[in-house]
Amino acid sequence: MSNRTHLDPKEVDTVEPHIPTPQTGREPPRPKIKRVYKSVSVGEESGDFRVLLDGKPVMTPMRKQLSTRSRSLADAIAAEWDAQDPHIEPENMPLTRLESTRLDKVKPEPAQMIAALMSHVHADLLCYRAADQPSLRQRQDDTWQPILDWVGAMSGSDLIASVGVMPKLQSDDSISALTDALDTLDDGRLTAVQATAAITNSLALGLAMAHGQITSDEAFAAAMLDETFQMENWGRDEIAVARQQRIGEDLAAIGRYLKLLVT
Numbered sequence: 414m415s416n417r418t419h420l421d422p423k424e425v426d427t428v429e430p431h432i433p434t435p436q437t438g439r440e441p442p443r444p445k446i447k448r449v450y451k452s453v454s455v456g457e458e459s460g461d462f463r464v465l466l467d468g469k470p471v472m473t474p475m476r477k478q479l480s481t482r483s484r485s486l487a488d489a490i491a492a493e494w495d496a497q498d499p500h501i502e503p504e505n506m507p508l509t510r511l512e513s514t515r516l517d518k519v520k521p522e523p524a525q526m527i528a529a530l531m532s533h534v535h536a537d538l539l540c541y542r543a544a545d546q547p548s549l550r551q552r553q554d555d556t557w558q559p560i561l562d563w564v565g566a567m568s569g570s571d572l573i574a575s576v577g578v579m580p581k582l583q584s585d586d587s588i589s590a591l592t593d594a595l596d597t598l599d600d601g602r603l604t605a606v607q608a609t610a611a612i613t614n615s616l617a618l619g620l621a622m623a624h625g626q627i628t629s630d631e632a633f634a635a636a637m638l639d640e641t642f643q644m645e646n647w648g649r650d651e652i653a654v655a656r657q658q659r660i661g662e663d664l665a666a667i668g669r670y671l672k673l674l675v676t
Contacts, residue, residue: 445500453495462487475517486673507666568594629668
């Protein structure tokens with residue numbers, strides 16, 4: 414057996430959530446890594462709480478110690494590692510992935526992360542409404558517009574919703590206001606915004622979740638609104654249902670991460 418107890422979670426992805434493939438509804442198989450550590454604990458050093466395997470720190474993919482200022486979050490991450498038996502399954506460790514993202518990609522280069530988020534603002538899901546289905550459009554207006562209105566009041570932006578799928582550019586003033594709003598976030602909440610936006614294709618939903626304006630369940634309902642409507646009218650699609658389940662789990666993990674950051 415290997416003497417390796419300092420497990421380096423290379424296989425724990427640091428940004429993109431794992432979404433089942435459209436063709437199969439499942440992720441491609443990954444090589445399994447056997448658990449070789451015996452104990453999982455949390456250690457404190459200079460106000461930082463580190464996750465330890467057999468007394469040695471877990472390292473992120475960028476070779477940083479997996480640590481946080483929140484004891485509650487550190488305990489929850491440690492519980493993820495302790496639950497891995499007999500193999501390490503990164504897809505079941507969302508808090509580890511989120512905190513690794515914060516340490517490796519968000520904290521060192523927040524401006525780069527903000528720029529990446531802003532590059533997709535013109536395609537925000539909430540800004541595109543159905544053109545030929547009045548009942549769907551009404552549901553979109555009722556669910557999505559209050560979120561856009563809140564984002565506008567919070568940031569001073571004015572995201573314009575359009576009918577149809579043709580791209581529509583948002584104003585420079587809105588871009589500037591949203592950039593400033595993202596710049597005020599600490600790196601933990603910015604990590605949550607990025608992860609939510611990646612899952613839902615909506616910066617607006619990411620901001621609303623990070624500020625506690627909506628719950629993860631509400632973000633899920635808003636993001637899945639179109640698919641839910643279509644299944645109500647045309648029947649259940651098992652592949653879509655499996656995809657939705659994984660998205661719901663990912664959003665719930667982000668919601669938990671946000672709560673643990675401040676406890």
